[in-house]
Amino acid sequence: MQNELTGQFPGLAALYGSAEKQDRLIRQEWVKAEAWTQKAGPRQRRGKNAFINNTSPTEPTGGAINRPSTPAIHQLVNDLENVLYAVLDHRLKDRGREGLSLRFLLRALLAYMRMKETDVLDVGCRTLAAAVGKHHVTIARLLPVLARVSDGVLTKVADARHKAADVYVIQLPDQYQQLARELTWRKGKIHSIRPVFRALGDAGALVYEAIERGRHSPTSAELIRSSGISRSTVEKALAAMEGLGMIHRDGRHWKITSTANLRVLAERLGVMEDYQAHISRHRRERAAWHAYLDRFIVRLNEADLYDSDREEHWLPPDDAALWLAA
Template sequence: MLLYNSQARCRTLVVDVDVPGAPGLELVHQVVALLERCGAKVVVDRSPVGKHHVYVPLRDGLSVEDSGALAKALARRFPGVDPLPHTTGATSGCIRTPGSPYKDGSGYQELVTPLDTARRVLMMRNGSEVVGALRRELTEELALGAREAMELARPLEELEGAVLDAPFVGRVMAPRLVSLAQEGLYREAGYGDRSTARMALLCGAARAGMRYEDVVRRVEDGRWVGLVELFQNANKPRVLLGKEWKKALAFVARSQGEQKSVRHCNTSEAVEVTRGEHRGRSEDDVVVDEHRFVRRWRAVLDEVEAVEFSGPRGMHARFLLRALAAAAHQSGSRHVEFGVRSLSLSLPVQPSTVSRVLADLREEEDPWLVLVREAKGTRADLYELRIPARHAERAERAELPRGKVHALRPVFRELGVVAALVFEAIERGAPSTETARVRAAVSRSAAYEALGLLMAWGLVERDAQGRLLAVPERLGEVAERVGAALVVGLLVERFAAERRVWLKRLSRHRVPEEWWSAVMREGPPSNAAREPERVSVA
């Protein structure tokens, strides 16, 4: 049944209780009690799966905006009420009435209210005083909806800008949400209905730094076919996606104030290391110098890594040093305190292999890094990047590299490290396969095989003159298609669980506070506390 007539007026307000079973029945009682307090006479029906509709017939019609606002206000007051029937527009808003066959063919919509009572309610209907009382009852919810509408009226670019500037954006989406987007199995993902699952997925996408066009692109090219399944009951899914994306942005923007930005994101406290700077220099000047040093370190490494770290065993060292450079830029210092689990996310190896490669690098006679402090408790090993003395002259004349430094980007966990090196060489301007092979320091056969793989996935193209061009904007899409993004997300969750276990273990074996720490904090005990009490003997 359509909820709006040809004049776009609603003659029956419907409360869609989208919760089955006993919890849904309890929710229906709460909704009906509220409506009856407002003087309303209602009709109730039930679906074969135990969900309910509560009908409020009206003498005077409501506009699309007024009925939609009331439906949303009821949904805010009673989580589990779906406002969708009243918010999809005057031409598409509809509801399944008593006697209608259910969508899965399992039965019919059944009238719960006695037939004579339902007939009398439909004939008499509810006057405007009932609608007025309902508005007074839902004053706070209606005001919240009005403020939200004003917020959502802001341009999409402005909303996205507010979210993308947040300090927590850029994280990997949770594997549960990635699977939900790909498969659409919302109950298996832990959500009771499609609407809640959609909002969770869109909020996750916003927190991961995506824009609206990124979400639409994933739907259109088939990567997020599960999201299409979550919109299967919507008459205009594209319009609804736009509305819900704005709601997700508004929710994430409101919650971003609760997130804390940490400069040294991998440590719980700052690492103070003195390097002989003048006391008068500002902290920003020191950070700039540190970034300049790391870039010079990278420039020297780029020139010699193919020779010093040749062969398959050298691949791990090359990408681990890249990961350390990226970590140094992130922390704004040549001193890096990242655990082996965090570093292994940038490599296709286990954390134990990262530990072994780090040990090999620091034990060299003239190493690229030195161990400043060993790990203790929750603190990881502290390393300092250094330019080997044998390359001091080279460092003076090295041209500082531009752009970001990358370790192993997620897609190359599946495509391989050789493909990563060839892609990097092309990204830095290598125009031909031979040039890319030389810069990547790989064999000719491996380079041609990697190039074929990159071109097959659209990561490398040729221009009109036949020169090779990298297409880095496709890296994320291909990573999702080959499953690499999901693998990284699963590793993030696994490492987080392992850290929780480690912290719990540390808390059980915490060393008691030394006596002198208490003295330094509270002062020496009083004489009365030091001297034993004297007992007189009669």
């Protein structure tokens, strides 16, 4: 190292100042470097998933699971949106009011998927209920239906256990791969039910989305055709939103009014209080449920788990034996 101070590192030598200071500091740094290399192993850096307290959710250790990258997740959401607008929306509109709720439940899942940047979702029914403005019991009923009619887009992979919710995976089925690639992605982001539409209704939210994310400014006839909603309902939603300044006409076409603030409108309509009350109620219910579950956690000592008179290695009975014994 000292030889290189006059070779390829002359600037480093100048930083030490005098020759006496240079010899002293180099010896100290060399001792520190030797001590560092003799440590048992490199120290792991604290990542963003490090536990900050004992209530942090457990993270998968990886193993054979290859998690998709952030760009891959966003591309997947974009492709799934194409499938939603081209296929699933038209299929679900035939299910009436339930179909309308299913359409927004899928939108909420895609929005949550983009926000969390993961294709494995363990979001609870109460969180989804607040997102779509429904009761959590309704969400619990709709999720299995959506998994069944989504043609492989939504698949349940694990049941709820203790405080953890059901686990679902969202994927692009093989039969839609080509379709998703052929269609261009939509502008903007997908949303569930924004608070203002708690007053204007699900149909209004769907009409607003069709204008907001349309490839071009649609006419009333195009909105009726694309949304699958009756003419009278669409015209009523358009009139209400135009009256609030959310949208405006440009000839025969409808456009979003860029100066409209949906949150301010929600406060004006008095639905922000309802939205906040919905979230607060869910927090209280979740806390009460977790407290109830914690009552049944049995605290065991290590001595209670080991019996010297019992064989340590044993094979658990299979499911069939357990069923017969019951």
